[in-house]
Amino acid sequence: MIELVLGGARSGKSAYAETIVRAQPGPWVYLATGQAWDDEMQERITRHQQERGAGWLTLEVPIELPQALRDAGEKTVLVDCLTLWLTNLLLGEHDIAAATEALLSALAARPGLTLLVGNEVGLGIVPDNALARRFRDEAGRLHQKIAALADKVVLTVAGIPLVVKPTAGEGKI
Amino acid sequence: MIELVLGGARSGKSAYAETIVRAQPGPWVYLATGQAWDDEMQERITRHQQERGAGWLTLEVPIELPQALRDAGEKTVLVDCLTLWLTNLLLGEHDIAAATEALLSALAARPGLTLLVGNEVGLGIVPDNALARRFRDEAGRLHQKIAALADKVVLTVAGIPLVVKPTAGEGKI
Amino acid sequence: MIELVLGGARSGKSAYAETIVRAQPGPWVYLATGQAWDDEMQERITRHQQERGAGWLTLEVPIELPQALRDAGEKTVLVDCLTLWLTNLLLGEHDIAAATEALLSALAARPGLTLLVGNEVGLGIVPDNALARRFRDEAGRLHQKIAALADKVVLTVAGIPLVVKPTAGEGKI
Numbered sequence: 001m002i003e004l005v006l007g008g009a010r011s012g013k014s015a016y017a018e019t020i021v022r023a024q025p026g027p028w029v030y031l032a033t034g035q036a037w038d039d040e041m042q043e044r045i046t047r048h049q050q051e052r053g054a055g056w057l058t059l060e061v062p063i064e065l066p067q068a069l070r071d072a073g074e075k076t077v078l079v080d081c082l083t084l085w086l087t088n089l090l091l092g093e094h095d096i097a098a099a100t101e102a103l104l105s106a107l108a109a110r111p112g113l114t115l116l117v118g119n120e121v122g123l124g125i126v127p128d129n130a131l132a133r134r135f136r137d138e139a140g141r142l143h144q145k146i147a148a149l150a151d152k153v154v155l156t157v158a159g160i161p162l163v164v165k166p167t168a169g170e171g172k173i
Numbered sequence: 174m175i176e177l178v179l180g181g182a183r184s185g186k187s188a189y190a191e192t193i194v195r196a197q198p199g200p201w202v203y204l205a206t207g208q209a210w211d212d213e214m215q216e217r218i219t220r221h222q223q224e225r226g227a228g229w230l231t232l233e234v235p236i237e238l239p240q241a242l243r244d245a246g247e248k249t250v251l252v253d254c255l256t257l258w259l260t261n262l263l264l265g266e267h268d269i270a271a272a273t274e275a276l277l278s279a280l281a282a283r284p285g286l287t288l289l290v291g292n293e294v295g296l297g298i299v300p301d302n303a304l305a306r307r308f309r310d311e312a313g314r315l316h317q318k319i320a321a322l323a324d325k326v327v328l329t330v331a332g333i334p335l336v337v338k339p340t341a342g343e344g345k346i
Numbered sequence: 347m348i349e350l351v352l353g354g355a356r357s358g359k360s361a362y363a364e365t366i367v368r369a370q371p372g373p374w375v376y377l378a379t380g381q382a383w384d385d386e387m388q389e390r391i392t393r394h395q396q397e398r399g400a401g402w403l404t405l406e407v408p409i410e411l412p413q414a415l416r417d418a419g420e421k422t423v424l425v426d427c428l429t430l431w432l433t434n435l436l437l438g439e440h441d442i443a444a445a446t447e448a449l450l451s452a453l454a455a456r457p458g459l460t461l462l463v464g465n466e467v468g469l470g471i472v473p474d475n476a477l478a479r480r481f482r483d484e485a486g487r488l489h490q491k492i493a494a495l496a497d498k499v500v501l502t503v504a505g506i507p508l509v510v511k512p513t514a515g516e517g518k519i
Binding site for chain 1: 353354355356357358386466467468469470471473478481482503504505506508
Binding site for chain 2: 489
């Protein structure tokens with residue numbers, strides 16, 4: 001079972017995803033893709049860790065997300081977030097198409113529940129700079145591919161999950 | 174009864190909220206948080222007033238929104254908009270956490286219907302400048318808190334309200 | 347029958363709209379509003395044409411969209427996209443209100459199915475520059491007017507159509 005949680009900045013994506021994960025038996029694996037590039041980012045990472053509390057096995061995986069998903073075995077996993085993983089791939093000039101395929105294979109092969117959190121970034125004005133435009137395009141493509149594979153997709157709005165793709169047997173309510 | 178109306182630029186948020194308010198017995202209280210910083214803003218304010226027409230008690234409350242909500246008593250109130258109120262708090266270096274708590278208390282204590290309009294600004298690329306990032310974060314937090322308290326939340330898309338949180342007994346249709 | 351397909355960058359808008367069109371008997375008319383201003387744009391246009399494949403009558407209509415809709419007669423038409431049409435009108439200093447009215451009249455008079463694709467651009471931070479703000483406002487107004495006329499409106503999220511305005515008799519599922 002794969003659930004993709006998209007949402008805007010401070011829309012409650014991670015909090016929603018954590019609630020879903022906590023409803024499963026622990027321990028839960030938290031795959032953190034963020035890297036502390038500057039003080040602002042370090043502060044966000046620290047605050048998020050404190051808010052999460054105990055019961056989590058936290059791993060920092062800025063790049064090797066597919067391997068970490070395989071290593072998690074049957075445990076419930078929260079990937080937070082796709083956006084920073086993609087940023088790391090882009091800035092490190094990795095092959096994004098290959099990394100995406102590896103991610104999709106690892107996701108499809110998982111026995112346990114996987115929650116993936118991503119920022120929806122494509123609903124504003126076209127950005128001025130080319131890197132931001134490329135990032136936006138890559139994020140859109142990545143989200144589409146994961147959404148096609150996922151059993152459920154939600155878009156969080158003001159902390160509330162709006163169901164975009166319901167699981168089989170679940171109405172879009 | 175509290176209804177939060179989120180939406181993008183020119184998505185029909187205010188027009189939708191006004192329709193809901195006009196279905197109630199008047200006079201209606203319009204709490205305008207906008208301040209005319211420049212000609213473009215003055216022009217928007219004037220155009221919106223003209224479009225609204227008669228039957229409204231309009232008050233300009235750039236900062237003192239909680240007090241104005243209490244003063245409105247049992248009347249139906251439209252707050253337009255949270256985004257400009259938050260902007261005024263930020264630019265005036267007010268304590269946003271305290272102002273938010275005061276707003277939530279005033280909302281929870283209201284006997285009448287309250288419609289609150291806010292711009293959803295978190296679904297684009299991360300902004301370059303730190304103030305815009307902070308604003309985006311604060312807006313997201315504020316919307317989440319109001320949404321948790323609200324009886325109903327909608328997101329307007331091209332003038333059409335998409336129900337994010339239905340009122341009890343109402344399907345998400 | 348008119349269907350408006352809104353969505354963010356790389357959200358699967360065009361692919362969804364093409365799927366709907368292909369379910370109709372062909373040949374289908376593809377009204378392309380994009381102009382190759384630079385290499386990046388030329389590359390996008392070429393890639394999209396290749397992805398679309400055979401069976402389409404493609405016409406480039408950067409400005410004269412209303413006339414092209416009338417000329418298409420009873421054929422099924424895909425307009426891709428409103429955003430570039432509006433950009434062309436703005437940059438060419440055309441009368442947008444008049445062009446919008448002409449578009450709405452042409453749409454209302456069409457006997458065949460019309461799919462219109464547009465970028466939702468209003469859900470990010472207020473842009474710094476005045477032209478981008480004006481574009482955002484004009485796009486919002488245009489989408490609202492077409493949505494009011496349309497039989498169906500969807501917002502694509504990660505490739506999945508979220509129904510904003512269902513056709514009569516169809517639940518919002």
